[in-house]
Amino acid sequence: MALSPIFVSRLEKVAADNGFDHELEREGDWLVFASTQCPLRVWLGAFGGAGFLAAFSQQNVAGALGEYGTAIAEPIPKTAVAGRAVPDLPTLHRLLRRAVQLSKTLPNELLHTYEKQVAMLPKTTEAERLLVQRVGQNLFREGLLDLWECRCAVTGLAVPALLRASHIKPWTDCETDAERLDIHNGILLAPHLDAAFDRGFITVADDGVIIVSDVLDVEARVTLGLDRPLRARGLADGHRTYLPWHRDRVFKAKE
Known part of the structure; x- marks a missing residue:
């Protein structure tokens, strides 16, 4: 027609x-x-x-x-x-x-953008290498903001200035720039959840359920809002390739 x-x-x-x-x-x-x-x-x-x-x-x-x-x-x-x-x-x-x-933001797009932006930047000194790293981290944050539409994946907090781009497998532990800039190697989180995730006090199951470490006592859980069931929305198969690494290497499981 x-x-x-x-x-x-x-x-x-x-x-x-x-x-x-x-x-x-x-x-x-x-x-x-x-x-x-x-x-x-x-x-x-x-x-x-x-x-x-x-x-x-x-x-x-x-x-x-x-x-x-x-x-x-x-x-x-x-x-x-x-x-x-x-x-x-x-x-x-x-x-x-x-x-x-x-x-x-989907796989490889951030990497392609990063490679274009840093192609002509010098990488000789430590300060220059840190600048290149900052370019990648800023792109990664922008990608997570787009992927989760500027909302915390768990709480729904919609204040972009407060949100943190949490790597599942940390930047320094990634073997390639492709891993560092893989949009599925990250979760957009509110500040307190980002800190807890980064330090291993919480992790994420493949179905998105937030798992809380037994290291945190009841009072700490209540204060952090971790005393009730929580779930990360919007996870894709790509996230599930990185989450086991966080559960095995970062999460403070009960000893």
Whole structure:
């Protein structure tokens, strides 16, 4: 179904509002957009009674958007890998915003950005090496903020300035930059949980349940809010490749 001018205007605006700032040549009835913020390309349409449609160029992004709408059943553009149908513009806004966040942070994207940013930086002195490390740590924090949408994975605290990017396998213990900058080697946490996680007083089970060390007495648990069941949301299979390391090497298990 051909797009009416009003639908074209709506789709152009929703694309621009969510970071797809470069409109490409149309493909049939699909509007096509790219972004200067990330490598993702998106195709947008409005067909029949399906509401609004979005198809994506990255399989890992499309696969992580299952909470938004339904999978597209009809043919998608040849170079798209998958897509979703959503019922209204607000949902389309959320879908595209989340797609950009994921495209910027999913495995290897942070590493590629880091390598570009530090390629010309000197790495001879300790001060220069610390500067390079700081670049990576800042990128890692920005990636976790995007992945968890600026909310603590456990408490839901939504004050970005207070949130901490907690490495599961610490920066200094990682063998490669790929590990250090793997978005799944981290959890976004409120300050008190970050400190407890870093020092091994808590860890995370593969299903997200927060495990509290017996080293902490009842009073400390109450003070820290660890006396009730807690769970980290949003964990993916990638996190589960690092969590056993934290449970085995950092967590203060009962002796």
